[in-house]
Amino acid sequence: MDIKQKxxxxxxxxxxxxxxxxxxxxxxxxxLALIDVNRTDLEVTEAELRSRDGQCALFVCNVASEAEVETTFAAIKEQLGGLHGxxxxxxxxxDGxxxxxKEGELVEKMSLAQWQAVIDVNLTGTFLCGREGAALMAKGGQGGVIVNISSIARAGNIGQSNYAxxxxGVASLVVTWARELARHGIRVMGIDPGVFATDMTAAMKPEAMTRMQQAIPVGSLGEAHQLAETVHFILANDYLSGRMxxxxxxxxL
Structure with missing residues (x-):
């Protein structure tokens, strides 16, 4: 798909x-239809984007709320005319x-609130946005692309029952939706990022960072621009669908 003016x-x-x-x-x-729960953060992204002559509209939305997601995607259609990706x-x-x-006594356990918060945003949010986005693309009649960002932690990772x-679940939706939505000309792909440079990894002790880098065969953490380039590659390649x-x-892991 040529994303120019899409x-x-x-x-x-x-x-x-x-x-x-x-x-x-x-x-x-x-x-770009920029969606986030935090307006201040969205405005920072908007400023960076417009400084590069980008076009965008902002939508403040809690993706875990069905009503907010439905309202947001209806607004995208009204303000921007449709949706292609x-x-x-x-x-x-x-995490927990x-x-x-300790010494035979249960001292802590992952709370239901810890579990549910992550499931609500990461999985239910992906479902709700995917559903509303697919509906707009199907009704628009021009097809489209959905990309779900998962994680290599989906294979299981210590301290991340909820996140993993x-x-x-996000990865399983890629295969399911690719098969269901192909009839509408909609492709669905997913990406499993590994360990990337973030505010959290930047706060790691130097010795811990060294061990982390040594564990990665290419010898370095991923960078956000590399993920962004992969998303663009998926959008551009019309033969990619149903894969991570x-x-x-x-x-x-």
Whole structure:
């Protein structure tokens, strides 16, 4: 798909991966529907995008709320005329061990609130945005592309029961939706990022960072622009659908 003057929605566009993806797609001429729960963050992304002559509209939305998602995608149609692509990038972490036992006594366990918050945003949010986005694309009659951002943690990772489960679900939706939506000319792909340079990794102790880099075969953490380039590649290649791309520098959990 040539994304020039195509309307692409990006969830979690206020910072991190979402912002990097939005900037990359704007540089290629896309019209961005920027979605995030935090207006201040969205405005920072908007300022960066417009400084590069990008086109965009802002939509403040909690992707875990069905009513807000429905209202947001209706507004996208009204303001921008339709939808040609959706990048499901919104996600949160609430890490914790399933249980902690000390000297035979249970001292801590992952709360239902920890579990549910991550499932609500990462998985239910992807479902709701995917559903509404697919409906707009199907009704528009021009097809489209959905890209779900999962994680290599979907294979399971210590201290991330909630996150791993949510990202496994996000990946399974890629295959399911690709098969269901092909009749409407809609392709669906997913990306499994590995360990990327973020505010969290920047705060790691130097020795911990060295160990982390040594564990990655290419010898470095991923950069947000590399994820954004992969999203653009997926949008541009019309023969990609129903698959996950592991963007992890060779790392496997």
């Amino acid at each position: 309307v692409i929605a990006v969830t979690g566009a206020g910072r991190g991966f979402g912002r990097a993806i939005a900037l990359r797609l704007a540089e290629q001429g896309a019209i 959706l990048i499901n990038c919104a996600g949160i972490l609430r 061990m399933l249980i902690k036992v 489960a949510s990202k496994a 791309i592991a963007l992890d520098g060779g790392l496997r």
